[in-house]
Amino acid sequence: MLEANNVGLEVDAPPGSEEESLHLLQEVAFSVPQGHLMAIVGPSGCGKTTLLKVIAGIVEQTNGELKWEGRDLKEEEDLHPGELGYVPQFSVAHDLLTVEECVANSMSLRTQLPGTDEFEPKLDKVLELTGLTELAERRVKVLSGGQKRRLGLALELVTNPCLLLCDEVTSGLDPKSEREITDLLKVLSRENPRRLVINVTHSLASLEAFDSVLVMYKGRLVYHGPPKLLTHYFTVDHPEEVYLRLTQRDTQAWHESWQKKREYYEKMLLESAPEQPKRRDDGEPEDETISPEELPGLFSQVFTLLHRRWTIFRRDSGQVWLHLAMLFGFPLLVVIFALDGIKPLKQLSQRQDSNMLYELQQKSEHMVQQLNAGGLVSGLVMLQVVLVTLMASNNAAREIAGERLILEREKLGGLSTTAYVISKVFFLGVFVLAQSVWMGIFVDMVTGGLPGHLLTKLVLLVLVSAAMTSVCLGISAMCRTPEKATILSIYLVGFQLPLSGAVLSLPDWIEGAVNPFIAAFWAWSGSLRSMSDTAFYDAVKRVTETSLVSSELAAFVLLAHIIIGLSMTYVGSKGSQWE
């Protein structure tokens, strides 16, 4: 039994409005038995989705109590992720995966069945039950609206949930598809004696298939009873006329009228309800076969997420080509800028080492060459760093924001945030290493060796790439939309060059204030310091007034950036960002 006792939800009113707070739900009270299919209907904006989110625990009510099988969901233990199925309004699967892969992934993330003999039969059963067997090999991208809703249901059925909440899974479909999905919901509500299925819908057309109908109006419950009594209660000829009828009285009047008649209608519902599942003394169901599925371990979830991410990446040819173009194109770009300067660089190096007297005699000529060489070396190092940070932001900016709603649904289904963040670290770590190491080695090979210690420069390139990737991943985890995350990440990269002091030095007080935040500054200046025992360092010092830091300090601060970025990622991924 699901019981709501005077459930209310009050939120702060938007700035500028006269009221201090908004009552999204007020005094909502109902009881629904298990083995039952209930529809929540009501005009747009009346609080249907809000009520469903409160039942699911996505939003916590500010008043009243919700009880599932006698257990207070706010005060006592929440529903186990395997006990709850929530099918949101939006598409919940990755476009580039097939139907079968999506369901198999959901099973791997939410159950311990992978690797057992039960995995395949269960997968087949869920596909068959939701009518998706024929579509198993089809990619999500090409599914119709109705097929996507079926997939949404299939993803939730992998755990055999006892409370299945569906938000508009029948809306926007043609009457035949709507009827088919409603019939499927009915089958699901009967399949497991502990199960209660609730479907939010606008449509008043096929309500007779439901066991009960709950009507919401302006945040209040105004009817909950058998569908066949709906027209009688609202004194209308057809269910479609109910919304118009609602507008003829104010909310309080409807609410009061319902309070007087509630007992009668609910009694009728409970009398016609199937027998409730028997429970042992400790409150657990007698039938062990309907216990919720246990969640898999952390590394099992990491492995599933990584495998899924690579599959999606491989199938996204646009992304693969973009990554390849950057991986091989950006180092070439650095080399092109270096080509003209390499000869004077070598000459400067030879003269410095072998003939100081000549240097002294040709002091002014040497000064010019030194300035050129200093500018070139500093510029090349900065170009490498900035291009690596650009690749890093492209790696991470959309990574979490682009799949945010899928993440929210999967967290509700038991996905561990730690597993999610670890999977991103491993996935993006491959790009970080490939992009930065290849950039460093390729440029060094082609130019015949830029000054400084190669290993130190490589480590700093890897660190700056990891730092920018982590911070952009953090931004991605904090932002609601991939567009916003991309713009913020691009701004962040854009500011690296002017604020690092590589091109123009900043006033001391600004330099001191901004440098700690500029990853490119640390990698650039740490790399230049690794040349401090060569003549190039003097040349570089002639062209830059920005104070350069030791390679060790640079590495340390970049590590701090990585830690901050990953902390942002964890906090941002953990926080709820439902629509």
Ligand SMILES: Nc1ncnc2c1ncn2[C@@H]1O[C@H](COP(=O)(O)OP(=O)(O)OP(=O)(O)O)[C@@H](O)[C@H]1O
């Ligand atoms: N966090 C919030 N802060 C302020 N108002 C909110 C918030 N969440 C929802 N609302 C408002 O609460 C009302 C109910 O929203 P809800 O999404 O539950 O409606 P609904 O009945 O599901 O509508 P629809 O059928 O159009 O999806 C709307 O007016 C919505 O703007």
